Amino acid sequence: MNKKLPILLALIFSCAEIFSQNFRSIGRDELLNKIKGGWAGQTIGVTFGWPSEFVYQGTYIQDYERIRWHDDYVNEAMTVFPGLYDDVYVDLTFVEVFERLGINAPLDSFAVAFAGKQYELWHANQAGRYNLQQGLPAEKAGHWLNNPHADDIDFQIEADFAGLMSPGMPRAATKISDRLGRLMNSGDGLYGGVYVANLYAHAFLHDDVLTVVTEALAAIPPQSKFHRCVSDVIAWYKANPNDWKQTWFEIQKKWSEDTGCPNGVFHPLNIDAKINAAYVVAGLLYGRGDFTRTLEISTRLGQDSDCNPATAAGVLGVMKGYSGIPEYWLTPLKKAEKRSFSFTDLSLEKVYELGFRHALANITDQGGRIDGNTVRIPVQKAKTVPFEENFGGHYPSEIKKIGQTFGENFQLEVEGIGFVIRGYVSRKSPDTPHDVLRAALFVDGKKVEEANFPTDPKKSRTELFWRYRLESGRHRVEIKITDPKKDYQLHAVDCLIYSNKPREGIRHD
Structure with missing residues (x-):
């Protein structure tokens, strides 16, 4: 038998598999524009929600109250309250590991990096970091038996990077977020991060907000409270497409009871992932693709009102691209793009570059191809993560x-x-x-x-x-x-x- 025959056959089968693979094509410049839009939107959103974070608990911001913004607001926020950007700098902890060790970096490397950071953390993040510092295995640090804040919003506000480096690849976004989210969350808290990562992944594919928020749910177990909560918001939007306040009342009536977070039970503060994800989805749906309206509504819905517009504006920033963000919002951001976030030497300008590089690496790792100025993204079916429930029967x-x-x-x-x-x-x-x-x-x-x-x-x-x-x-x-x-x-x-x-x-x- 010809010794070269097995090698030849392997090459033939490999080529056949590649050519049978379905791809979506996008230009390199367009891909970069969308990745920049996601990071920019997230940073704009968290800045816009700065003054109202957890000020409006169990209520919303009235229409007559003006939310502050000016042409150097991002620089002001980064100077006055660097801890505001935990939405970004915790993301960047994971981005740094991917840059150092590659797309398939082991979970323990992310755990060591997260445990060693000296930034301020709260709730599930702080509980998870403590667990890691005390030697608990990475996959157990966010489990509800070890972390009373396991259903909190923490990984939900940090999972943007997983979707931004998985453009059009929901399965890849789920793989990353389902692993890393366990450092600080489990159950519905973990699902919040998986869902956000999928929102970003789908935002590269669609320009219709309703499609994006619906498709992203495929990664979440239907029997979970998280899935049911977001599904309710979509249904309430369809029933009342012109009244976001009515949907706010429906969310409040059905989903405002907190079970796990010791700071939120018997208290109007609600940092639970479900209800805040509901506000993100409501902001996106009622914003109807308008950047300003999306920011306004997702902020006015209250509770974690810096994180929720950060997520909503980040997702919309991908859909519209950096060039599609209105100058009113983009001008203050541009003045701060060379400035490093706290506890990292990464500025937005550097993050745009790293995010683009990691997306290309992830695309090729998932079987995609880079052909000159054309990026071919493999078509992926969503993967639903396993069902788990925190505080069941409690x-x-x-x-x-x-x-x-x-x-x-x-x-x-x-x-x-x-x-x-x-x-x-x-x-x-x-x-x-x-x-x-x-x-x-x-x-x-x-x-x-x-x-x-x-x-x-x-x-x-x-x-x-x-x-x-x-x-x-x-x-x-x-x-x-x-x-x-x-x-x-x-x-x-x-x-x-x-x-x-x-x-x-x-x-x-």
Whole structure:
């Protein structure tokens, strides 16, 4: 047998596979224009929503209230509040890893990079980073049993990069976001990031907003609350296409109850991924492809009102391209494009270049081709990620106020199937050096966990302790500091308690 025959046959089959593959073609310049539009739109959106972030909780911004904007606003925001751009600089942490290690960089490399960053983080991001710093495996850092904020918005506001580097390739966008989102989220919180990545991927293919928000849902399990919430918004839009406020009321009535986030349960603040994704989708739908109207509505819907317009404007920026963004919005951005974001040496100008390079690399990795000035993107069917539910069967029943400081131990009784004790570690004075207290949690006399409590806020634990899936009934909970230090102490603020049954609604006698 001719030894070259197997090689020849392999080449023939490989060529046949390539030629049978369906492609969509786009010019290099057009692709770059859309990628730039996505990054630019995201940055404009987060800047526009800066003053109203979590100011409007359980309400919306009235029409008569003017939202501030001027021709050097991006520079002002980057100077006054660099932490505003966590939507961008956390994305860039992952972009840096792709640049350094390539498209198929291992998950642990992203975990190490994320854990080592010194920027401010909150909620699921901070809980996930703490877990990684304490040695928890990357794929478990965002799981709800390890992270009370697992349903929060965090990865949803950071997944833009995954869609921007997967133009027209929803399956590739899902692959990236389903992996990296587990560093800080699971369940509906993870789905928020997967959905946003798919919004961006589809925005390269379609110029109709309704098509984009609908097609992106194919990546989300239909039985999930996230899918049902976004589907509701689409249906309410179709029923009331000229009244975004009516859809806001419908969202509020059905989806405003938070279950997981200890800061949002029994409180009007709602940083849950579902409801904020609902505001993104409503902003896109009622904006009807108009950049200004999309920004206005997605901001006026309230809650996380810097992140939501950032996502909506980023997606629309891809659809319209950088050149299609009105100068009113683009002029302030251009003045800041050479300026690096906090905790990175990457400016928007550099990000445009990296984003384009990573998109081309991902396209070829997925079987696409670059033919001169033409980019051939492989046609992909969406892949639905597996179903998982956070806090299943857990219903908030009450919050016990505590307000107690202790240097050795603390006890309380709870009745239910789970609890979260909110609190923090403190130093005697600001001059006291940072250190770490260590404490153990006992439930019904049995030690169930021991944890570190760093005083450095960038390494802090978001809550003191939590436990889910307990046997229904009364439980004795105790926290013991295992290495007492006179200049350091723990503060227990309150305790969120879960029941295995929802509370009864309003009684009608």
